[in-house]
Amino acid sequence: MTMSLIDAFLCTVSPTDKEVLNRALTDFNSVDTDDLLDILENVDCKSLPNSQNILEIITHLAHKAIFQEPHFVIDSWKCFLSKRLTTKLSKEHFDTICEKLAPTPRKVIYIISYPTDMGVLESTVSKHLQRFIKDLDNNSLSDFLRFVTGSDLLIKNCISVRFVDLHGIARRRIAHTCRCVLELPNLYANYPDF
Incomplete structure (x- = not known):
């Protein structure tokens, strides 16, 4: 022992x-x-x-x-x-909860909320973000969620995207995990630049 x-x-x-x-x-x-x-x-x-x-x-x-x-x-x-918890949690119910919390690119894209007044630049960046998420493997997707929400599971119902005007060396992604907000620069020349 x-x-x-x-x-x-x-x-x-x-x-x-x-x-x-x-x-x-x-x-x-x-x-x-x-x-x-x-x-x-x-x-x-x-x-x-x-x-x-x-x-x-x-x-x-x-x-x-x-x-x-x-x-x-x-x-x-x-x-x-x-x-x-008034009832006991069965293994099947626990597995269902775990499956619901497990991230997939489709689930993550579904919970992302964009501003309603997006222009052409913001729409292009939002498409880059969706493509980026679709290209992530499981570990990288968990890392992305941890960066944005503080957890590698889907514990939040919404990730809000806010576009900011950052250029040059100041251009970076900023996450606010308390509110699940992802700030993205609104200008990228193309997807590889994103």
Whole structure:
């Protein structure tokens, strides 16, 4: 149990930290002490590690990261959610919700809202944006949504596009995730320029 818990914990840390912690577990004397102490300090470990207690320290940290911290969040939300969820959520219903939130280019294009008084330049840029979204793979589409909405899922019903007059080096896309607004410069020579 201890090693599988530690293995799960090591999957949650960076590759560099994982290497240092593995080295500390297998050959404590070969580990860079400063690196190890930095890692332990970052996870609020108050114990000074040595070859006799390193397994116990890392096991404690793993238990805290894998069980205690998530359990605190579960307990915090349990009361709130139990009052609002009167029925149990079936796997099928959960899968339906996840499928609805999963982004596709078509769904993202559907929720984009443009100003009603667009001119020729703005209409051209809106077509560039739609083409851009259609060309995105799943990871890039998630990145786009995260840039515009703050989430890589379709949690908002509308993404508003606002056109701004920016030229030269100042020309850039600006996202306001609180309101799900994407500001786009209104002038691009062509799609590759967009």
